[in-house]
Amino acid sequence: MLRTALRNVLAHKARLIMTVLAVALGVAFVSGSLVFADTTTAAYRASFAKSYAGVAVTVEPTYAPGAPADRRAPALDDALVARLAAVPGVAAARPTVDGSVTLAAKDGSPMRADDAMGRLATAYVPGADGTDARHPLTAGRAPRTAGEVALERGTAAAGGYGLGDTVVLAVDGPVLRMRLVGLVSTDDTRVTSGGTLALFDRATAQKLFAAPGRYTGIDLSATPGTDAFALARRVEALLPAGRAEASTAAAKAAQQAVFIDTRTASYSRLPQIFAVVSLFIGSFLIVNTFTMLVTRRSREIALLRAIGATRRQVVGSVLAEAALVGLLASAAGFALGLGVASVLPGLLGTADNPVPRGPLVIGPGPVLASLVVGVGVTVLAAWLPSRRAARIAPVEALRAVEQHSASAPGPSRIRAAVGTVALLLGAGLLVSLRDAEDASDANLQTAMAGCGVLVTGLIVLAPLLARPVIRLIGRLTARLGVVGDLARDNALRDPRRTAATGVALMISTALVSGLAAVDHSAGRALDSQAAAGLGADYVIGTRGTSTTAVDAAAVRRVAELPGVATVSAVADSTFSAGGSVRQVSGVDPKTVRDVMRLHFTAGPVQDIGPGRIAVSGSFAREQRVGVGSRIDAGIGPGTGAGPAPGSPREARQPSFTVVGIYEDNPTAQDVLALRGDVQRYGFLPGSVQRVLVTVTGTGGAAADLEKRLRGAVDHSPLLTVRSRAQLVREQAGVAGDLITLVVGLLAIGVAISALGMVNTLALSVAERTREIGVLRALGLDRSGVRRMIRLESLTVAAYGTLLGLVCGLFAAWRVSGLASGAIPQYAFSPPWGTVALVVVLSLAAGVAAAALPARRAAALGPLRAVADA
16 A cells, blocks of 8 residues: 555645645744754854853852942952962963943944944953964054054944044943054854954953953963862852852853853744744645545545455555655755745844854754654644545445535534534633733633634634635626636535635634734834823933943033923833832933823822832732832842942832822833932932933924934934934834734745645646536637636635634734733724735735646647546
8 A cells, every 4th residue: 555655646746746835834934943043042152152262260250239330349350360370270360351332333323232242342361472362463453542442353344444443432321432453353153143342451441341450250271180160169269258259161151051042042933933824724735635635536545445455554545645745845844944044044133133143053853843743744634534535435436536526515513513612602702801901811811712712613614604605705706707607616516625725814814914903003002102101302312221321411412402492311220029120210200291291190290209109000000009009129230128248339229109100101111210219229320321302392393403412412322312203113113023923924824825726726627627628618718717717716715815804803803902901002903904915915826826727727628628537
């Protein structure tokens, strides 16, 4: 029977090629996502491994709880470096001064400004030979004074800088300008994968990133035969208690490996979603294809039964055929997956935060997964058709194939009952969410269960729904005359086949329309929320971090600009309470209403003061607090338990009193506190992270005002200057990943559905050879045959699209409550443009899928068709 299976695969290779492509598409996303994850992880690991090359033990400063970044006084100095260099087993001690700096390109645009990990800075530390082995010079010389800098050669090229140019940069406040005196190379893949690297002389780096005469780390290399753990213990004994710690390089690498795994885990999620959808939709194509092949080969199978083949052998033959197809699909899918892995870094990365690239890492995992998925899905999908094949009796050999098609069983009552119950249950679960106020775990589980059961019900009922829906669509095709009637009747001939073909398109259409509706509604709500919450005309802010600041002198220059009416500085930091970390905005209660549109549901904004805060509605619900409640919380770093010994600043405020509750506002964030409190307890004491600006009536729309604002902040690469309209657009565009998901799902669904329709129509034409011959003999010309096949495909596509749109939009409508709790402005808004695009693409796929089958059918001559049948 294995030989029979192999012969059948070779005999029907043209028909099975579509199945191979459908399965290969799913396998490609599975293998591609796994290879991509391994490659990306390897690239990150390589960057950290190289930074510890030749290092046995590393010493780093530790800080008392609550110590802010600008007041850290590392205990690592030259005296400690000398003591550690004399420890038995230490071959060399190399001090380091590392930090982060944001560079501006020569045209003024910031370089990697939104990626703190990609903005590297360090001190050029020459060894005994006068050179830094980690950063060998390729041109120029090393920096020697505070006004000089060296850049990694790729960084300089990306920024358009050459030796002698003035480099614009910023660390955490004022803009600095330094002369480029040297270019270096590095093997750190954090830099070679797109990051930036700037080097300063030792004294300048200490001033910028540590303190004069202090270091941020000491790397120790060991003499041959020295145990790293024993060396770390000896070094630890010499360190000032509570001020520094020693770790082996292996331990640091292990810690970083955990971080890398966490960071890269999300990269493979999107392609894995595509893989699941591809395989799920493709399984319907496989079932349909093998069902039609079994029906087509009924006489052949009956003859095998007549000459002694058992039912088990028939099942084994069909499953062996499916396994062979699965092997081919696995091989093709794995090859395609390598291409997917190659293009994913460009699709998932951004200009400011690129995904690191490196040689593809192909391990045994992706290969094994491709085989398991490709063969497993195909064999499982072919199991039901193989059972049907085993039930064919030997007497079937005396019947014609057309009789089987004509007598295809209709949907059973059991199917109708099960499908109806599932449909009603799914709809009921979704309707039960009408009073939902938030996206709690319970509500999300109910929504997911409801959507799943609803889709399952539609899949089960699809053969039953085929007749009424296609008759409805047939009223349109009937206007095209007898050809339209024939197309409708052909689609109704086997409802199960029509349903199986249309279900693939239904699933993808439901996913796309539902997600698009949620994305469109959320975008409009965020747009409305941003517009409603922001009263300022311009916002000057740091790039997404509370460890950098707006220069105080820049704030004064902004306030002195002509046309500026109000300037309100905001200090941002973290607010830790109840085990969660939220965002706090430190404001001036006197001016906050001029720059933020706040809607208080309890308490006035004027009550905000020392130790007194206002919280957003969602924060109040989460923490179960109201006006008058006290919150044990803290602003910024540390524990807030009290003054830390040796800490150069006061402890964080241990508790706060809630004096007001306001509607959620993205500009105000989660908590509003007095600016002085946030400046005192935040990461950078005395600093502000945003400047909200209102302008006079005549200056608000001035075209040159934004330029003057940028000039007032010295064109700092750390800062952004955005108008109110720009901020609203950014809020509306936060769902970029969801848009990518919608487009990807639409492309996958249309592609696999088109393959399924090509397969169905090709086999349908083969089954109806005699019928087509008779139609030709009765006067139907070639163009009429082609039009009939196209209309049949278009009818099936319209059927699947209609069911999918109804399912997807209904589900999106009913889950509106989950979002309205977090975004009060959320309201269901159908994305009619996307719906129109889905309909056009789906129908176009139907027409395109009919091209080859229609051409083949039109090529059949009347006499030849009757003779071949």
